Amino acid sequence: MHARRAKMSFIKNAKEIFQQNIREFGMYIALLVIMATFTIATKGVFISSRNISNLMNQTGYIVVLAVGMTLVIIIRHIDLSVGYLSGFLGAVAAIAMVSWHLPVYATIPLIMGFGVLAGLVTGFLVAQMKIPAFVATLAGWLGYRGALQLVTMRTGTIIIPNAAFNAICNGFIPDIPGIRILPGVHKSTLILGVLAIILFIINAIRDRRKMQTNKFKVLPINFFILKLVFVSALVGGISWVFAGYRGLPWTAVVLLIVILFYNFIMSQTVLGRHIYAVGGNPEAAELSGISVKKITYVVFCSMGMLAALSGMMFASRLQSATTTAGTLFELDAIAAAFVGGVSMSGGIGKVVGSFIGAFIMMSLTSGMNLMGIDISLQYIVRASVLAAAVVFDVAIRNREK
Amino acid sequence: MGEATPVVEMRNIKKNFGAVQALCGVDLVLHHNEVLGLVGDNAAGKSVLMKVLSGAHIPDGGEILIEGKKAHITNPGDARRMGIEMVYQDLALANNLDVAANVFMGREAVSTQLGPISIMDKHHMEQETQRLIDRLKIDISSVRLRVERLSGGQRQSVAIARATAFNSKVTIMDEPTAALSVAAIDKVLDLVRELKAQGCSIIIISHRLEDIYQVSDRMMVLRHGRKVLECPVIGDLDEFRERVVAYIIGARNDFAEKGVN
Numbered sequence: 048m049h050a051r052r053a054k055m056s057f058i059k060n061a062k063e064i065f066q067q068n069i070r071e072f073g074m075y076i077a078l079l080v081i082m083a084t085f086t087i088a089t090k091g092v093f094i095s096s097r098n099i100s101n102l103m104n105q106t107g108y109i110v111v112l113a114v115g116m117t118l119v120i121i122i123r124h125i126d127l128s129v130g131y132l133s134g135f136l137g138a139v140a141a142i143a144m145v146s147w148h149l150p151v152y153a154t155i156p157l158i159m160g161f162g163v164l165a166g167l168v169t170g171f172l173v174a175q176m177k178i179p180a181f182v183a184t185l186a187g188w189l190g191y192r193g194a195l196q197l198v199t200m201r202t203g204t205i206i207i208p209n210a211a212f213n214a215i216c217n218g219f220i221p222d223i224p225g226i227r228i229l230p231g232v233h234k235s236t237l238i239l240g241v242l243a244i245i246l247f248i249i250n251a252i253r254d255r256r257k258m259q260t261n262k263f264k265v266l267p268i269n270f271f272i273l274k275l276v277f278v279s280a281l282v283g284g285i286s287w288v289f290a291g292y293r294g295l296p297w298t299a300v301v302l303l304i305v306i307l308f309y310n311f312i313m314s315q316t317v318l319g320r321h322i323y324a325v326g327g328n329p330e331a332a333e334l335s336g337i338s339v340k341k342i343t344y345v346v347f348c349s350m351g352m353l354a355a356l357s358g359m360m361f362a363s364r365l366q367s368a369t370t371t372a373g374t375l376f377e378l379d380a381i382a383a384a385f386v387g388g389v390s391m392s393g394g395i396g397k398v399v400g401s402f403i404g405a406f407i408m409m410s411l412t413s414g415m416n417l418m419g420i421d422i423s424l425q426y427i428v429r430a431s432v433l434a435a436a437v438v439f440d441v442a443i444r445n446r447e448k
Numbered sequence: 449m450g451e452a453t454p455v456v457e458m459r460n461i462k463k464n465f466g467a468v469q470a471l472c473g474v475d476l477v478l479h480h481n482e483v484l485g486l487v488g489d490n491a492a493g494k495s496v497l498m499k500v501l502s503g504a505h506i507p508d509g510g511e512i513l514i515e516g517k518k519a520h521i522t523n524p525g526d527a528r529r530m531g532i533e534m535v536y537q538d539l540a541l542a543n544n545l546d547v548a549a550n551v552f553m554g555r556e557a558v559s560t561q562l563g564p565i566s567i568m569d570k571h572h573m574e575q576e577t578q579r580l581i582d583r584l585k586i587d588i589s590s591v592r593l594r595v596e597r598l599s600g601g602q603r604q605s606v607a608i609a610r611a612t613a614f615n616s617k618v619t620i621m622d623e624p625t626a627a628l629s630v631a632a633i634d635k636v637l638d639l640v641r642e643l644k645a646q647g648c649s650i651i652i653i654s655h656r657l658e659d660i661y662q663v664s665d666r667m668m669v670l671r672h673g674r675k676v677l678e679c680p681v682i683g684d685l686d687e688f689r690e691r692v693v694a695y696i697i698g699a700r701n702d703f704a705e706k707g708v709n
Contacts, residue, residue: 316566
């Protein structure tokens with residue numbers, strides 16, 4: 048009798064937790080289903096260490112754009128210019144290293160500074176001149192496309208001979224030499240994975256204690272443990288997969304820094320709260336003393352900076368700056384954000400969600416490529432996933448109201 | 449009139465929008481711990497007058513005294529610093545944020561300052577919000593509920609709580625009972641009484657004369673940008689309503705000639 052009641056309450060709790068987080072769970076489940084399907088269909092090639100490492104390197108520059116785009120869409124704008132902006136700034140980075148002979152450590156901050164400047168221009172048009180972001184950034188789309196062709200006109204594709212720069216999207220973190228156990232496995236990657244798990248568990252327990260002392264509702268203990276086990280297994284699994292090839296790609300390190308930083312800003316700081324407030328109700332935000340103009344500037348500048356980072360990552364990936372770099376990146380980033388649960392009506396969306404969204408879209412491409420599915424069908428499949436994700440979102444939100 | 453200094457005194461306030469005279473020299477006095485009802489037909493100038501006080505409009509003439517001192521109010525921030533808070537008719541809440549986030553919107557508590565980055569003290573904000581809704585006896589199950597999941601009455605209560613959260617001297621409510629169910633209206637009116645019991649000074653704009661009658665100590669009627677009546681709220685409701693409506697629609701206009709009595 049007692050056991051039965053405990054089981055009932057477990058199921059009831061599970062149902063409640065699932066319903067409260069259906070959107071996030073749905074996304075993770077979708078990603079798992081997609082990955083499992085491709086793993087089976089490709090007889091394990093999809094989940095192989097090598098493919099996942101490649102997938103990470105190919106997704107990186109889109110994820111970075113999607114993170115910036117998340118903020119832009121949260122404040123009810125859009126940025127169409129970032130694809131060619133990233134291509135253009137990638138070319139400028141190549142020129143900085145090849146023609147101006149700047150070292151890598153000077154090139155990266157310089158280009159990101161240019162990105163912020165580009166964001167200032169967009170911010171000026173949108174916040175100051177009150178031009179709809181769609182139009183202002185469409186102009187940017189044209190302009191940066193022209194700028195990219197202009198700077199690469201004389202040279203064509205610019206080969207980047209710098210090994211350190213090219214490592215950003217092709218290289219892996221170094222291993223610790225001289226350890227004999229587990230041959231063929233990347234030790235430093237595993238150690239980082241274990242460290243991450245320990246940090247996560249300590250943090251989660253500390254958070255829970257703090258919440259309890261303040262008498263806030265926390266997850267029931269069995270679910271809390273379940274969550275810890277699940278996340279630990281996930282992190283452990285990912286580190287194991289990376290450790291099986293050449294270790295953690297530098298792209299993953301860059302993404303980790305970008306995502307953790309933006310997640311922190313959006314969830315823990317006053318700036319993040321103000322961005323959500325402006326997205327939720329700009330008039331109310333303004334009446335509460337939040338400067339909508341300032342927030343708009345900040346968000347577009349962050350977008351510009353991330354576009355610069357994305358452009359350098361793509362140039363690093365190709366080890367060169369091409370005349371068509373960045374083509375349609377903006378639409379991939381926008382799609383990733385929407386798949387990741389960002390709402391066009393503003394105020395809703397998470398950075399981590401957009402990362403998962405980008406990963407879902409790129410997994411589809413990678414998996415279907417491995418299966419040899421024709422590109423025409425690939426577009427149609429990705430279209431269906433995008434539409435389904437948004438339909439799912441809208442349905443949940445309507446039900447909640 | 450040997451009373452203490454009024455908390456708000458507006459003298460001869462004028463405001464034009466192009467050729468339209470929205471306010472043609474209106475006086476308003478609000479005493480400490482008093483509820484003042486402000487009524488009038490559409491476009492009578494009620495909202496404009498309150499927006500002047502809350503800093504959303506800059507008047508073309510006249511002066512404002514807060515606790516006897518001349519005040520320069522040029523934006524909502526100025527007004528708020530002087531303790532004047534307005535609850536807007538369209539609520540001015542962000543539906544995507546939770547109750548605590550809305551109460552503290554624009555005035556988030558900071559726990560750590562890292563250069564330009566301010567880290568929020570979420571626990572403090574949630575606890576303060578919980579204390580606030582307990583104190584005002586507002587019926588909301590959790591301060592972590594997103595505002596879009598609240599009923600109209602609950603939202604109005606959050607908007608009012610937010611306006612009174614930071615030791616404001618004056619709370620202005622623009623149509624706090626519009627678009628609410630009867631039960632929700634009662635709750636909002638209870639909240640107004642609770643605030644008065646706790647010492648707040650309140651100006652309430654409403655179309656619903658019975659609401660004004662229930663909670664106000666005094667009332668004034670505006671018509672075409674002029675004050676046409678100012679009187680204490682006394683007598684029975686029907687008589688009160690009949691008299692006030694006559695002034696609202698302009699059937700009677702003898703107040704200005706008689707002067708203040």
